[in-house]
Amino acid sequence: MKAYSQMSKEELLALKSDLEKAYDDFKARGLKLDMSRGKPSSEQMDLSMGMMDVFHSRADLTAADGLDCRNYGNLDGLPEAKELMASMMECRAEDIIVYGNSSLNVMYDTVARSMTHGVMGNTPWCKLDKVKFLCPVPGYDRHFAITEYFGIEMINVPMTPEGPDMDIVEKLVSEDEAIKGIWCVPKYSNPQGISYSDETIRRFARLKPAAKDFRLYWDNAYCIHHLYPDKQDTILEILDECRKAGNPDLAYKFVSTSKVSFPGSGVAALGASQANLEDIKKQLSIQTIGHDKLNQLRHVRFFKNIDGMREHMMKHAAIIRPKFELVLDKLDKELGGLGIGEWLRPIGGYFISFDSLEGCAKAIVAKAKEAGVIMTGAGATFPYGKDPKDSNIRIAPTYPSMDELGLAADLFILCVKLVSIDKLLENM
Amino acid sequence: MKAYSQMSKEELLALKSDLEKAYDDFKARGLKLDMSRGKPSSEQMDLSMGMMDVFHSRADLTAADGLDCRNYGNLDGLPEAKELMASMMECRAEDIIVYGNSSLNVMYDTVARSMTHGVMGNTPWCKLDKVKFLCPVPGYDRHFAITEYFGIEMINVPMTPEGPDMDIVEKLVSEDEAIKGIWCVPKYSNPQGISYSDETIRRFARLKPAAKDFRLYWDNAYCIHHLYPDKQDTILEILDECRKAGNPDLAYKFVSTSKVSFPGSGVAALGASQANLEDIKKQLSIQTIGHDKLNQLRHVRFFKNIDGMREHMMKHAAIIRPKFELVLDKLDKELGGLGIGEWLRPIGGYFISFDSLEGCAKAIVAKAKEAGVIMTGAGATFPYGKDPKDSNIRIAPTYPSMDELGLAADLFILCVKLVSIDKLLENM
Known part of the structure; x- marks a missing residue:
């Protein structure tokens, strides 16, 4: 992949035109996805439903x-x-x-x-x-x-x-x-x-x-x-x-x-x-x-005991691991080498942290929202909601279904590309 | 009944001697009763055990x-x-x-x-x-x-x-x-x-x-x-x-x-x-x-709904009403007319409030404790734990069984009488 910073104005403009078509297609689909909070999915909730059976009306609650x-x-x-x-x-x-x-x-x-x-x-x-x-x-x-x-x-x-x-x-x-x-x-x-x-x-x-x-x-x-x-x-x-x-x-x-x-x-x-x-x-x-x-x-x-808890957590992991991998693989594949974003590959927790080019995070989140995908507000990961570089975006992949998440990630990547192009063009 | 204040020193001393024997008998029984807090009884807890059955592992929790x-x-x-x-x-x-x-x-x-x-x-x-x-x-x-x-x-x-x-x-x-x-x-x-x-x-x-x-x-x-x-x-x-x-x-x-x-x-x-x-x-x-x-x-x-709640509360009432009546009837019968205490007859709530002669509450509660019955600390019903008259005692009749409560009330009444006699003798 060619880094965006290496592209000429013409190349960027041509790319932008293609990406805008794809973005408009997304908008037309009327998505409504929420990736804003670190929320377990319904399938994860099901894992603990056995907890509803441990008590009954004749149980000893001593x-x-x-x-x-x-x-x-x-x-x-x-x-x-x-x-x-x-x-x-x-x-x-x-x-x-x-x-x-x-x-x-x-x-x-x-x-x-x-x-x-x-x-x-x-x-x-x-x-x-x-x-x-x-x-x-x-x-x-x-x-x-x-x-x-x-x-x-x-x-x-x-x-x-x-x-x-x-x-x-x-x-x-x-x-x-x-x-x-x-x-x-x-x-x-x-x-x-x-x-x-x-x-x-x-x-x-x-x-x-x-x-x-x-x-x-x-x-x-x-x-x-x-x-x-x-x-x-x-x-x-x-x-x-x-x-x-x-x-x-x-x-x-x-x-x-x-x-x-x-x-x-x-x-x-x-x-x-x-x-x-x-x-x-x-x-x-x-x-x-x-x-x-x-x-x-x-x-x-x-x-x-803790063994039961750890075993239970592996059931959660089995549900959310593919979601993390889906997003991370898409980021690697679509943004790797472009020089318009950085991210880590976590092996636990609830989030993927994405750093865009400076001054792009708010615009990326706004653009995703315009097409129906709610991300955590840009700046939220900083005190007073003020990210000095306007760069960090928190991605919460656990709640949506795999299908929804794939769409949301695709849209997010599109938004990163479009906003980054605008930023690069601005500085040319 | 003759009011204690109308009794001569000799009458009071004779009475005291009888009461002390009864008190020593109580002490010898090694009671361990707690009437200190407004705590429902185990039987009352049983009333709500159906709540443990309303959820199960396939319940819709929407x-x-x-x-x-x-x-x-x-x-x-x-x-x-x-x-x-x-x-x-x-x-x-x-x-x-x-x-x-x-x-x-x-x-x-x-x-x-x-x-x-x-x-x-x-x-x-x-x-x-x-x-x-x-x-x-x-x-x-x-x-x-x-x-x-x-x-x-x-x-x-x-x-x-x-x-x-x-x-x-x-x-x-x-x-x-x-x-x-x-x-x-x-x-x-x-x-x-x-x-x-x-x-x-x-x-x-x-x-x-x-x-x-x-x-x-x-x-x-x-x-x-x-x-x-x-x-x-x-x-x-x-x-x-x-x-x-x-x-x-x-x-x-x-x-x-x-x-x-x-x-x-x-x-x-x-x-x-x-x-x-x-x-x-x-x-x-x-x-x-x-x-x-x-x-x-x-x-x-x-x-x-509220009807279900009210119906449920009448089940609580059926359990605790006899307890209130047991204590109140004993107070009426044993202390009525003696001029050494006052109390109200509540028709709801969790407590009976007893007012002893001034300067007696702490001593009454201490005396009951000595014989194995824990009451709410005297003074607790006032800010800073300071009852200016040292008179108010809170009785919590709901938790003990009827048998225990009867004993505790008898002991309490004994303590009221004994401490009141001491107080009256002190002022003679």
Whole structure:
């Protein structure tokens, strides 16, 4: 393939004319496809329907510790739910709290509590002039929405193939006491699918923050969300690394079963040091009498243990792997060598991250929308929705059917080509 | 019966000696009974076990609006869940948000949001020097715990048989801009079982608060929690009364099915004006992707509608009514006319409120504990756990079996008598 940058104006114009015809054909089909969110497909939901059979009206709903799960009682998770979630999190059952249905809500509450009550005895953030968070970019829009909502200043930190640029992280965190946290998706990151290297994680664990209440907001959203049975990333366990580095209180670790069982009806959990957990439970005991124990028990009885969960995740993988490969193969085939876009080939997670030529992302997403395909808004992967290069686009391939996805990918590729040609022509 | 205050020192001492023998007999039995919380009994839990059968692995889990409840989507409640919860709340489906498993959590979040973001554009409370709440007393300890946790100053307002003393409420609220809310349990109040009169509710709706962000925190926890099929309180609907009074934004209304279906695995909801709901949804959309829709659907399919819910509540009543009557009859029989305690005869809710002679409540609760019966801590029904008269004790009769409850009530009565005698002797 000839790189677009090597083409003459005439070649580009001729190509554009062909591509525009193809685009008009797409428009005429009146597509309505949504690739905007990392949403499992209906077929994936079916995998967990057995969970609806584990309880019945004569079932014994008593927990391992003898508690009647139908009644009040238990603030931080059933013993067996702690075991299951902790093994998913690769940490100890005593280091976690099991929550309700949403890890996002746990993260929100963690920031909200820090605002009003501070972290482990430190000044509540609402009493400070300035609070800042580091945001590896591209990243997860809902993380950035939380910190923006609380008026926290967000500072971009570029991602590398090894994780966030640790030279920058170390420098900023050690110098600026106003920096109180960093949003991390350490495994199969959203959107790039990058897993942090051992060196990156060790450098995180060894950070010497100026702020005593600085914490790693370690959203291990895709901890068991592999695409392949035989190609799987493993990463170092952050709580353990922090302990070893003499920084036991540095990390809050978040997970949920949203993309394991049912989004919105799963179970979330937080892992942290005992000192952090004690601090958090002070609030938790005021906020609620307890979370949904029946749903915790339902999950335990369905998955049984981490082996059951891993087996289940391979069923998810079998459904979504072909979708990732379909899109990635099309990108390779249609855009490879053209010099108008870059992407990684993830082996887990929920997204494909695409980087267009600078200044093209918004136009590509708009053009796809015009022909009926909704992508995640360009800029969404950056704080304040502002991608400085207007380049990153998050592709979410899991929800559409293979047929729809093929069409959507074809259209996306067409839009990338058309917008890139316009951009190149503009600069000629 | 002769009032204790009419007895001579000798009579009291003789009585005391008899009562002490009976008390020692109780102690020797090694009772272990918990009457501390308003907890349904295991038999009551059984009533809802049919809910475990409404879903199965081939069930259609699509909501009325076509949404697959197993997946992401829907922030403020399924249409059919809104219908059900709104009819329980006696308000319009469009005036509510359906939440997760805990109305306490919704109340906590409401206060937390007001601290960090303010109410409908007003100054966030964390930026104010002073924030105050009115607390009708006796009241619910978990309400007071929320406001205490946020450093909000709590001001006691006495309850009358008609509800909070509205002369005091009107005066304070109209004079002091720092007063931002009042905790209300308007029907079968916790702990007295008092339902607010029409006049009280109209006076609430017509309040002219100095603070624009003053709200009624209207916890309608026992809205359908009657004890009798034929004797039931009805109260005016607060959102409607506020609208009629030209104060549409004055109230937040909270309910849950915790004591209808399963505590901890029920569904909570908040009712308010459209302007309030919009304000709240700004936060909600940051805080979560959505609540547990499968549990909402499970509740709708089980109860079907408000008639199903009311019928279900009469099954609860059939179980707990004899328990209330057992305790109340014993109080009447054993303490009536003695002048050492007062109590009301509730027809709904979860509690019996007992007022001992001044300065006796702590000692009574301690004495009961010594003999193996845990009551709610004396003082718990007041802000900061401080009952100025040390007089109010909350009795929670629902959880123990009839046999246990009979024993516990006998012991409680013994403790009341013994402590009262000591108090009277002290003053002789």
